Amino acid sequence: MNRIVPLILAVALFMEQMDSTVIATSLPAIAHDLGVGPITLKLALTAYMVSLAIFIPLSGWMADRFGAKRVFRLAILVFIAGSILCAIASSLFGFVGARFLQGMGGAMMTPVARLVLVRSTQRSELVGAMAMLTIPALVGPLAGPPLGGFITTYFSWHWIFLINVPIGVIGFILSGLFLPEIEASRPPALDGKGFVLSAVAASGTMFGFSVISLPALPPIVGILSVVLGFVCALLYWRHARSHPSPILDLKLFSDSAFRAAAVGGSLFRISIGAVPFLMPLMLQVGFGLTPFQSGMITFAGAIGAITTKVFARRALALMGFRTTLIVAGIAGAVLTFVNGLFTPATPSIVMIAVLVVAGLIRSLFFTSVNALSFADIPDRDASKATSMSAVLQQMSLAFGVATAGSILEIEGWITGTHLELSDFHLAFMLISAITLVSILPFIGMSKDAGATVSGHRRPGERQAEAVGGAQG
Incomplete structure (x- = not known):
């Protein structure tokens, strides 16, 4: 594997992941210049997530x-164009439209x-390559706010978006020089009905979660949007069962490794969205x-995430996917529970140490679960797996934010007071319980699941290999 390939992909993904949160601390300044309120401008955050939800299912078909x-490379150019339009926007409508782009x-x-990486990487090297893509996914959201x-x-605030231009141009040039040519195929005709249903299901659900957790609009709007999303998801499920080539192929869940990675990863990702x-x-x-x-304290989690590539491959080779996850x-x-024990008297160095270890653990988990998703998926279905994984990832992250916001809202409603430290403590403890449930799909997995990717061998097999090597 050309080692520059995952590096190019990782830099591009860092730019995209960071931009999903980078405007969070800049909303007041942007809102002032655009002449609107900060709460109103949170529609720009929602527009970005809704756009992701709509177009991610289309990505696999377009790649094929x-x-x-x-x-x-086209995606990089579109992202650059959207960044420039964000920087020069002079109205709310223009800014929200640019974020949608x-x-x-x-x-x-x-x-x-992720598809480029899977198709250009040998299965035995997939863990190390996936670690490179896991880092920006975890570091980007943490780096964005500070x-x-x-x-x-x-x-x-304009430079938040303009800085993407030179990074994107460099990524566009390097991807043209070093990314392998992956032949286009002749996929079946685009599943138009499935695209509409999946787009409304995902965007309605994510928009609803965003409105519920960040009430720029009345909560009832978010609730109705979520209901619409679930109805369309049910309609899509019925549609996909009879369609020969659905845009999101539910047959992927018949693969036990993919199913465990999808369910367990989504539950764990709720914590990634909430924390x-x-x-x-x-x-x-x-x-x-x-x-x-x-922001400087929370950024400590990025330090732990960066170190994962050093040992993720060894951990999986030693313990396998099941035990590692x-x-x-x-x-x-x-570690999420421990966050709920922090007080103003807790030394900063202790909080930073916990967040560093937590970042390391989360990065190890997602490096493992991302590699497991493709461990037993045939190359012909890799594009379908990337689309499905990306949709589940975005929805679970949005659900994590919504869950955390809802917990705080309910606590405030029950106590009738403003947010207090104890409210955050309880929220962290409840989120930790959801995180713990994420291990259930992996308990029933075989210890050898994904062994061709992890390189894991049972003790007896390793001993036999050693004996065979000595005799040879």
Whole structure:
């Protein structure tokens, strides 16, 4: 495997993942310039997520039809165009539209990058390659808020988007030079009805979760949107069972490894969505820290995520997917629970140490679960698997934020008071319980599941190989 390939893909994904959260701390400044309220401008965050939900299912079909490399490079250009339009926007409508365009580019960039990696990497090297893509997925959302706050404070919010231009141009050039050519195929005709149903199901659900957790609109709007999303999901399920080539192929779930990775990964990802939402709020509301101070503490999780590539491959070779994911799931739940024990008296170094270890554990989990998703999937179905995985990822992250926000809202409604530190403590503890449930799909897996990817061998097999090697 050409080692520059995962590096190019990782840089592009870091740009996309960071941009999903980078404007969070800059909303007041952007809203002031556009002449609207910060709450109203949160529609820009929602527009980005809705765009992802609509166009991710289309990414697999487009990669097969036009070639994965070509679609990936086109996605970078669309993302750059959206970034420029965000920087020059002078109205709410223009800014929200530009964020929607950015989401279109991001929707194609993430799953197609994973597809390029799967199709250009030997299965025995897939774990190491996936670790490169896991890092930006975890570091980007953590880096976004402090970086956005720093740029807005010392420069201008416009540079949050303009900085994407040189990074994107470099990525476009390098991807043209180094990414392998993956031949386009002749996929079946686009499943138009399935695309509409899946788009409404995913976007309705994500929009509803966003409105419920960040009430820029009345909560009833979010509830009705979620209901519409679930109805369309049910209609899509009926449609996909009879369609010969559905845009999101539910037959993928017949593969036990993919099914476990999808269900367990989605449950664990709820924590990934909830913790970055809860931690900055707790540090600011409960501890009285500034946004920049809280951002610098939460960024510690990125340090742990970066170190995963060093040992993820060895851990999987030693323990296999099943044991690694169970251990990482339990450890992730415990560390999320520990967040609920922090108080203003807790030394910063202790909080940072916990967040570093938590970042390491989460990165190990997702490196493993992403590789497991493709462990037994034939190459011909890789594009379908990338689309399905990306949709589940975005929806579970949105559900994590919504769950955390709903817990805080319910606690405030019950107590009739403003948010207090104890509210955040309870929220972390409830999220940790959901995180723990994520290990259940992996308990029933075979210890040898995905062994061709993890390189795991049972002790007896390793001993036989050693004896055979000595005799040879």
